[in-house]
Amino acid sequence: MNAKRTAASLLLGVLLAACVGAPTAPTPAPASPAAPSPSAEATSSPAAATSAATPTPTPTPTPRPVPPATVAWTELASIDVGSHGNISGARALAGGYVAWGIYATSWDPPDRWFATWFSSDGRTWERTIHSETITPCPGWTERQDLEPSASAGDGRTLVIMATLLLPDAEACYVAIDPVDERLNRVLVISLSTTDGRTWARSQPFGPQHGDPEDAWAIPGGWEASVDGEVWRSRDLDTWYRVASAGFFDWVGGAAPDGTRLAVSIEAEQEVLLASTDSVTWRVVRSLPAGFRAVGIAPPSEAGRPWLVATEMFNNGEEEARVLVSTDLQTWQSSTFPRPGIGALTATRFGWIAIGYMPGRATGCGDTCRPSDPRLFTSADGVTWLALDPPPGGILVGDDPGLLAIGWGAPGTESEFGVRRVWRMTSGEK
Numbered sequence: 325m326n327a328k329r330t331a332a333s334l335l336l337g338v339l340l341a342a343c344v345g346a347p348t349a350p351t352p353a354p355a356s357p358a359a360p361s362p363s364a365e366a367t368s369s370p371a372a373a374t375s376a377a378t379p380t381p382t383p384t385p386t387p388r389p390v391p392p393a394t395v396a397w398t399e400l401a402s403i404d405v406g407s408h409g410n411i412s413g414a415r416a417l418a419g420g421y422v423a424w425g426i427y428a429t430s431w432d433p434p435d436r437w438f439a440t441w442f443s444s445d446g447r448t449w450e451r452t453i454h455s456e457t458i459t460p461c462p463g464w465t466e467r468q469d470l471e472p473s474a475s476a477g478d479g480r481t482l483v484i485m486a487t488l489l490l491p492d493a494e495a496c497y498v499a500i501d502p503v504d505e506r507l508n509r510v511l512v513i514s515l516s517t518t519d520g521r522t523w524a525r526s527q528p529f530g531p532q533h534g535d536p537e538d539a540w541a542i543p544g545g546w547e548a549s550v551d552g553e554v555w556r557s558r559d560l561d562t563w564y565r566v567a568s569a570g571f572f573d574w575v576g577g578a579a580p581d582g583t584r585l586a587v588s589i590e591a592e593q594e595v596l597l598a599s600t601d602s603v604t605w606r607v608v609r610s611l612p613a614g615f616r617a618v619g620i621a622p623p624s625e626a627g628r629p630w631l632v633a634t635e636m637f638n639n640g641e642e643e644a645r646v647l648v649s650t651d652l653q654t655w656q657s658s659t660f661p662r663p664g665i666g667a668l669t670a671t672r673f674g675w676i677a678i679g680y681m682p683g684r685a686t687g688c689g690d691t692c693r694p695s696d697p698r699l700f701t702s703a704d705g706v707t708w709l710a711l712d713p714p715p716g717g718i719l720v721g722d723d724p725g726l727l728a729i730g731w732g733a734p735g736t737e738s739e740f741g742v743r744r745v746w747r748m749t750s751g752e753k
Contacts, residue, residue, distance in 0.1 A: 392723065395699065395750055400745045405742060406428045408431055409436075412426070413475055413718065416477075416479070417519070419444060420520055422520040423449070423729060427451065434468070438454045442521055446745055449745075476540050476541050477541065483515070485536035488513050512535075513528055530548075530551070530553065542582055542584070566601070572588045572597055572605065578622060583652070585632075616634060617632055619666065619667075627650070629648050631647070634647065642682065643660075646706070658706045661679055666717075669719060671726075673723065675705055678719070679710070680695040699714045724750065
């Protein structure tokens with residue numbers, strides 16, 4: 325997930341007590357026109373006039389479950405992240421849940437390891453340390469060789485982009501210019517897993533000293549943005565470049581038909597861009613002045629709509645809106661119940677999101693406006709029902725089996741060294 329929108333999608337893990345900042349995006353090149361995405365219409369052959377077969381009855385579609393009317397949260401476990409660690413994200417796989425972040429015993433870089441945690445049931449969590457403490461060059465301070473960045477998942481595989489510090493004799497050569505780029509050789513790799521326990525590393529790719537900004541799943545593969553370039557992989561071992569420069573700021577994912585939806589800025593106004601190949605993009609929606617996209621939920625299956633969460637704060641006015649579209653041409657806009665929205669996620673019954681009161685002021689201490697987070701559910705993306713507050717700002721999984729990961733009660737020892745895990749129990753439907 326792109327760091328520019330981490331506060332919106334993960335609620336900062338501290339229930340968004342901090343200010344919300346607008347993402348900074350490069351000025352995009354003009355988007356080129358692209359062919360519209362193919363229709364999902366089905367065709368059938370005419371029945372033979374001489375056929376005596378009994379017509380096959382049309383199957384009755386299975387009704388989609390409705391969102392829960394009430395929820396309760398049951399504490400399951402705690403995750404040991406070390407005295408100074410954190411969890412920055414989590415995703416569900418077929419066999420359980422994976423969380424990732426930093427396991428740390430101090431604020432010093434040598435004591436802060438990139439780690440993942442796996443659980444098959446949300447109760448017992450196994451930690452895997454992925455980084456190593458190294459001294460890159462003689463006389464340098466110790467540091468970690470691996471730093472996580474963006475992530476993507478499709479329900480079966482989790483991919484985490486990372487930068488790998490891999491110095492050699494050339495990289496450590498002391499040149500006349502003390503800022504010679506060879507002094508700090510950084511490569512981009514991906515780490516992937518299907519079971520949360522065993523991980524595979526890809527071959528290095530992208531420009532040297534590249535910054536992996538975003539990643540997303542596509543039908544039959546994966547794509548990533550590295551310094552504005554779009555790279556693709558089919559096997560998560562080798563990556564190849566498909567576009568030298570993206571028109572977007574960040575990508576919200578892809579639909580089952582391969583259509584990608586991205587966010588960019590044109591003339592100081594955010595726009596939504598669509599593409600079927602990540603090479604040619606077309607504008608499909610301009611956001612109202614002052615609004616910015618903070619989350620995108622792609623369709624989980626054919627026929628379901630896109631949802632885009634947006635926020636606006638201007639001269640004391642604040643508002644959040646949700647945009648809904650099934651074809652990226654016709655859009656329905658509705659005001660969200662709270663001016664802040666995060667963790668927008670598709671579920672089996674519709675969507676969930678965390679609504680909150682953004683903290684706009686700084687230095688106010690105990691007088692800052694409480695974020696007052698609430699869990700909201702929706703069957704159509706337009707009408708949202710408020711439920712009990714989530715105990716944690718990171719949501720992972722689906723109902724049943726939706727987990728929340730958070731700090732624990734303020735002022736308790738659980739604020740430091742562990743993150744607590746709760747399971748949501750649905751009430752009346």
